[in-house]
Amino acid sequence: MDFEIERIVECAEREKPRVIRLQFPEGLKRHAPHVAKVIEQQTDATVVLSGDPCYGACDLDFSVGADLLVHFGHAEIPELAAHRVLFVEMRSDVDVMPVVHKALGLLAGPRVGIVTNVQHVHTIGLVRRCIEVAGLACSVGEGDRRVKYPGQVLGCNFSCAHAIDVEEYLYVGGGAFHPLGVALATGKRVIAADPFLQRVAVSDTSLLMKQRYALIAKALDARTFCVLAGTKMGQRRLDLAHALTVNARERGYDAYTATINEVTPGALYQFPAEAYVNTACPRITVDDAARFKAPVLTPVEFEMVLGKRDLSAYELDEFSSP
Amino acid sequence: MDFEIERIVECAEREKPRVIRLQFPEGLKRHAPHVAKVIEQQTDATVVLSGDPCYGACDLDFSVGADLLVHFGHAEIPELAAHRVLFVEMRSDVDVMPVVHKALGLLAGPRVGIVTNVQHVHTIGLVRRCIEVAGLACSVGEGDRRVKYPGQVLGCNFSCAHAIDVEEYLYVGGGAFHPLGVALATGKRVIAADPFLQRVAVSDTSLLMKQRYALIAKALDARTFCVLAGTKMGQRRLDLAHALTVNARERGYDAYTATINEVTPGALYQFPAEAYVNTACPRITVDDAARFKAPVLTPVEFEMVLGKRDLSAYELDEFSSP
Numbered sequence: 001m002d003f004e005i006e007r008i009v010e011c012a013e014r015e016k017p018r019v020i021r022l023q024f025p026e027g028l029k030r031h032a033p034h035v036a037k038v039i040e041q042q043t044d045a046t047v048v049l050s051g052d053p054c055y056g057a058c059d060l061d062f063s064v065g066a067d068l069l070v071h072f073g074h075a076e077i078p079e080l081a082a083h084r085v086l087f088v089e090m091r092s093d094v095d096v097m098p099v100v101h102k103a104l105g106l107l108a109g110p111r112v113g114i115v116t117n118v119q120h121v122h123t124i125g126l127v128r129r130c131i132e133v134a135g136l137a138c139s140v141g142e143g144d145r146r147v148k149y150p151g152q153v154l155g156c157n158f159s160c161a162h163a164i165d166v167e168e169y170l171y172v173g174g175g176a177f178h179p180l181g182v183a184l185a186t187g188k189r190v191i192a193a194d195p196f197l198q199r200v201a202v203s204d205t206s207l208l209m210k211q212r213y214a215l216i217a218k219a220l221d222a223r224t225f226c227v228l229a230g231t232k233m234g235q236r237r238l239d240l241a242h243a244l245t246v247n248a249r250e251r252g253y254d255a256y257t258a259t260i261n262e263v264t265p266g267a268l269y270q271f272p273a274e275a276y277v278n279t280a281c282p283r284i285t286v287d288d289a290a291r292f293k294a295p296v297l298t299p300v301e302f303e304m305v306l307g308k309r310d311l312s313a314y315e316l317d318e319f320s321s322p
Numbered sequence: 323m324d325f326e327i328e329r330i331v332e333c334a335e336r337e338k339p340r341v342i343r344l345q346f347p348e349g350l351k352r353h354a355p356h357v358a359k360v361i362e363q364q365t366d367a368t369v370v371l372s373g374d375p376c377y378g379a380c381d382l383d384f385s386v387g388a389d390l391l392v393h394f395g396h397a398e399i400p401e402l403a404a405h406r407v408l409f410v411e412m413r414s415d416v417d418v419m420p421v422v423h424k425a426l427g428l429l430a431g432p433r434v435g436i437v438t439n440v441q442h443v444h445t446i447g448l449v450r451r452c453i454e455v456a457g458l459a460c461s462v463g464e465g466d467r468r469v470k471y472p473g474q475v476l477g478c479n480f481s482c483a484h485a486i487d488v489e490e491y492l493y494v495g496g497g498a499f500h501p502l503g504v505a506l507a508t509g510k511r512v513i514a515a516d517p518f519l520q521r522v523a524v525s526d527t528s529l530l531m532k533q534r535y536a537l538i539a540k541a542l543d544a545r546t547f548c549v550l551a552g553t554k555m556g557q558r559r560l561d562l563a564h565a566l567t568v569n570a571r572e573r574g575y576d577a578y579t580a581t582i583n584e585v586t587p588g589a590l591y592q593f594p595a596e597a598y599v600n601t602a603c604p605r606i607t608v609d610d611a612a613r614f615k616a617p618v619l620t621p622v623e624f625e626m627v628l629g630k631r632d633l634s635a636y637e638l639d640e641f642s643s644p
Contacts, residue, residue, distance in 0.1 A: 019560075019564075021581065026592065029592040029593065030592065030594060032580075032592075032593070033548070033576075033578045033593065033594065033595075036578050037578065046564050046579075047578075047579075048551065048560065048563075048564070048578075048579045048580065048581050049578060049579065049580040049581070049593065050580070050581055051550065051580035051581055051582030051583075051589055051592070051593060052553075052581075052582060052583050052584075052589070053589070061581075063553035063581060063583070064553065064558060064560075065551070065553075065558070065560040065581060066581075226355070228373065229370065229387070231374075231385035231386065231387075236386060236387070238341075238370065238386075238387040241370075242341075242368050242370070254355075256355045256358050256359065256369075256370075256371060257368075257369075257370040257371065258354075258370065258371040258372070258373035259343065259370050259371070259372055259373055259374075259383075259385060259387060259388075260373030260374060261373075261374050261385070261583075262374075267373055267374070267375070270348065270351040270352065270354075270373070271351065271354070271355065271371065271373065272352060272355065273355075
């Protein structure tokens, strides 16, 4: 894995920070002590690790004590562009071409959009050529100010997919969430090509939709709602949260707003409500649904419960930044 | 329970905040939605609740979005004096006198110091008279800038006990931690009078000391240490943390520093080490010891492990603010 030590050391020589904080997402945190030691050996700075959970570039640790933040594993979110953050994107060196070749058999076209995450974003040119050689037209969308690279999708932003007019998408990368998100966000067919498992599949949103509508149905019986507003730098939507609280009250519900840093089942136990609305990270709402004892809805789903939106007009919750 | 709604409403009328955030410690959070509703009905402000865990006035929630913070359940920490925080101290109305009368039988004097927490600090005058009527001399200490009231102790500060020259202390209040802390901090006899359970007892520090020395002994075998520095406003000791890391390295140990908001067993899993040093809240180190898989030491205990302090020179970890 390339932690770009040389670039970090160069930046430290240039900016002369007294204290450097290293922030790793959960999956990479175990490498942190070693990386810290290497950087400390090569610079004059004190290196400290950020010990709080981190799941995205929306959650930069600017807590006191550091002059330079080095954030690993995510690309910068342009709308949050901040001084003195060095992003080490941690590209994967896995060869995506075998699984892309496998995926060709599932692509119908005639126009295919390529989407991926930051780990594989450098492979888009190769993937594109492969698809075009197979005789299909190919598009890569420019996203909004929430994403850095053309074709890049986040758990909270599918603007690169929205931006192009295609019949279907090829998602290159691991995990089920992103391709499901593209499928839900666009209503189009998505072929997921996982280069780690060497597996291709058509993303099937039906199970997820059943789960979401089951939670919406359960929330229709609720009389008390707690609307959550995130406090992490890139997850703040307090105005939306409060507007939803007011909407709910106008319709006769009991509702209140709580700000929260980490949306976890434990944190919600303290706030009695029959259902919750999460305006912070949309991915937690969907991925962690089974961990919460009561329904936790997205703002869109809550609009359905309030009767402000037709039950058939499902939309994914996104953070867009036009 | 008196949430001082009238004082909050008066303050809101005077300062005209657009958004008021209410912050409750864990034990009072369940009352938060009701209090929010009452305040919202009587002011023009939007009221939001702070959803993050809170265990003291060291942990003020200044996350964005609110113009006025109302903090319930703790007294202000003078050294952190901040603008636009309204402290609602939540005094207990339990009658402490029956249990204080019970405690008289255990007091030997001739000089007794009174210590308590903010819940009962208004009873000190009565308690004092009771002790004096019984023929004993009585002192109430002035604390440092970490505590607001004479006689008040915190889990991290026993300066009111240090300040007076007495043979023993009477602690008025619930829980075992504070009287144990006074006993450890001063080395004197402490009679704990719990007005909720109507129980009096001589604080026995021997079990706690056995537990602490067992952890110190275990840490003597460790080669790798992770030193934790808290990021909560009133728990920051990054310089101390880094100094300990450097000390450990000078003595041939592998050590690194991590900053952390909530020191929990889950957060530590991400940072491999054979033992940890917690420079944040001292109470977590002691109270949560059984929850951590590896030894978590106080800075003082770590000095013992490093051979910088005699093993017999145990001292409680305190945040003092002269």
